[in-house]
Amino acid sequence: MRYELYYWPEIQGRGEFVRLALAEAGADYVDVARGSEKNGEGVPALLKLLNGETITTPPFAPPFLRAGKLLIGQSANILFYLGGRHKLAPASEAGRLWTHQLQLTVVDFIKEIHNTHHPIGSSLYYDEQKQAALRYTEKFHELRAPKFLGYFERVLERNPAGERYLVGRSLTYADLSMFQVVAGLRYAFPKAMRRWERKTPRLAELHDRVGARPRIAAYLTSERRIPFNESGIFRRYPELDK
Amino acid sequence: MRYELYYWPEIQGRGEFVRLALAEAGADYVDVARGSEKNGEGVPALLKLLNGETITTPPFAPPFLRAGKLLIGQSANILFYLGGRHKLAPASEAGRLWTHQLQLTVVDFIKEIHNTHHPIGSSLYYDEQKQAALRYTEKFHELRAPKFLGYFERVLERNPAGERYLVGRSLTYADLSMFQVVAGLRYAFPKAMRRWERKTPRLAELHDRVGARPRIAAYLTSERRIPFNESGIFRRYPELDK
Numbered sequence: 001m002r003y004e005l006y007y008w009p010e011i012q013g014r015g016e017f018v019r020l021a022l023a024e025a026g027a028d029y030v031d032v033a034r035g036s037e038k039n040g041e042g043v044p045a046l047l048k049l050l051n052g053e054t055i056t057t058p059p060f061a062p063p064f065l066r067a068g069k070l071l072i073g074q075s076a077n078i079l080f081y082l083g084g085r086h087k088l089a090p091a092s093e094a095g096r097l098w099t100h101q102l103q104l105t106v107v108d109f110i111k112e113i114h115n116t117h118h119p120i121g122s123s124l125y126y127d128e129q130k131q132a133a134l135r136y137t138e139k140f141h142e143l144r145a146p147k148f149l150g151y152f153e154r155v156l157e158r159n160p161a162g163e164r165y166l167v168g169r170s171l172t173y174a175d176l177s178m179f180q181v182v183a184g185l186r187y188a189f190p191k192a193m194r195r196w197e198r199k200t201p202r203l204a205e206l207h208d209r210v211g212a213r214p215r216i217a218a219y220l221t222s223e224r225r226i227p228f229n230e231s232g233i234f235r236r237y238p239e240l241d242k
Numbered sequence: 243m244r245y246e247l248y249y250w251p252e253i254q255g256r257g258e259f260v261r262l263a264l265a266e267a268g269a270d271y272v273d274v275a276r277g278s279e280k281n282g283e284g285v286p287a288l289l290k291l292l293n294g295e296t297i298t299t300p301p302f303a304p305p306f307l308r309a310g311k312l313l314i315g316q317s318a319n320i321l322f323y324l325g326g327r328h329k330l331a332p333a334s335e336a337g338r339l340w341t342h343q344l345q346l347t348v349v350d351f352i353k354e355i356h357n358t359h360h361p362i363g364s365s366l367y368y369d370e371q372k373q374a375a376l377r378y379t380e381k382f383h384e385l386r387a388p389k390f391l392g393y394f395e396r397v398l399e400r401n402p403a404g405e406r407y408l409v410g411r412s413l414t415y416a417d418l419s420m421f422q423v424v425a426g427l428r429y430a431f432p433k434a435m436r437r438w439e440r441k442t443p444r445l446a447e448l449h450d451r452v453g454a455r456p457r458i459a460a461y462l463t464s465e466r467r468i469p470f471n472e473s474g475i476f477r478r479y480p481e482l483d484k
């Protein structure tokens with residue numbers, strides 16, 4: 001079965017968590033909105049599903065994944081589905097729930113990271129909410145980022161199967177997502193992240209371990225990997241990095 | 243099995259979505275932090291699990307649920323678990339994923355609702371971020387609330403099994419959560435919500451249908467239901483209601 005991933009073509013965004021899982025799974029998939037309109041792909045194909053009036057299970061927003069007859073929205077939900085099919089999560093109920101719990105905490109973190117540059121609303125430009133962004137980010141740096149990063153560091157530290165992965169002794173989609181979070185924070189807040197990482201050595205090691213996996217390494221150097229940029233979740237605005 | 247729910251004792255908050263599911267399921271549970279310290283309950287019991295250094299699957303924040311050997315965090319993850327056990331979600335994979343997708347969209351909505359009064363950060367008082375809150379809420383009223391409510395109205399409208407529930411022909415935890423969202427918005431933004439509801443009659447009917455279910459009606463009039471207040475997600479600040 002060939003998966004169809006639908007996500008905005010010019011950013012990593014929330015779609016990247018799914019792209020990383022598909023890459024690690026070696027899954028056959030097409031990144032539809034990055035395709036050509038001539039072939040019925042591109043953004044119009046995404047909008048057709050997003051706004052189609054006959055879809056009985058409409059997604060609220062990208063990313064969404066077509067998997068045979070299923071149309072699955074919400075990045076964490078897509079990962080829950082893929083995790084079960086591609087051994088990117090444990091088979092046991094306890095393991096599946098724990099992995100998903102970690103992913104939902106990543107989602108919470110991602111939302112707060114996004115709000116560092118858009119605390120008032122996505123409909124306004126960054127420059128229109130820069131003062132609020134400065135204030136928000138001050139608290140983010142002081143409290144929230146250290147809290148989230150410290151939490152995930154603790155999860156690695158306490159994993160009864162060892163510190164190599166967040167869950168058990170094998171890679172899960174939560175590790176792939178944590179790779180992306182560390183990479184993104186290094187991009188967006190290089191100065192602050194250097195400081196935070198001193199207290200989270202296990203997360204830094206996890207990032208390197210995931211990035212060195214053959215399929216992930218190949219993905220990262222391919223054209224499938226969109227570079228970080230100032231339209232995504234992780235944006236480098238020097239005034240926000242202290 | 244007696245469930246143990248851990249959530250802050252003085253607010254509905256994110257714990258309320260779990261409380262509603264437990265009430266509808268007729269499940270045997272104890273709302274631990276609302277119990278007495280003399281009995282080993284109360285907030286100290288919650289903090290012990292939240293901060294305990296020997297917990298190998300630590301929750302990031304309340305709510306979390308103890309179910310036998312499982313310790314499950316993240317409200318949507320708890321509902322996913324309860325849904326499967328108490329027929330509050332379909333049995334099919336497609337139905338379970340769709341219900342969960344809706345719940346994750348509720349979670350996104352809830353986060354934005356919370357940010358109407360705390361756009362800069364939860365560590366600051368409302369009064370310290372009131373100007374930002376006014377600006378945030380203006381966009382929330384103009385764009386986000388109508389978008390989310392319109393989305394869930396559309397989901398009801400398009401349900402092939404009829405407009406009574408969000409998923410299929412039976413109640414799911416997503417319906418219980420939508421009840422809470424409608425009730426909360428009516429509390430927080432009575433003026434604006436009257437306007438929004440004119441365009442979402444199916445959601446209003448869903449709210450009433452859920453609220454009239456015997457177990458939910460009994461729960462709502464019991465002491466187990468904490469009243470809405472200005473410490474929770476849904477806060478009534480007249481200056482934010484336009």
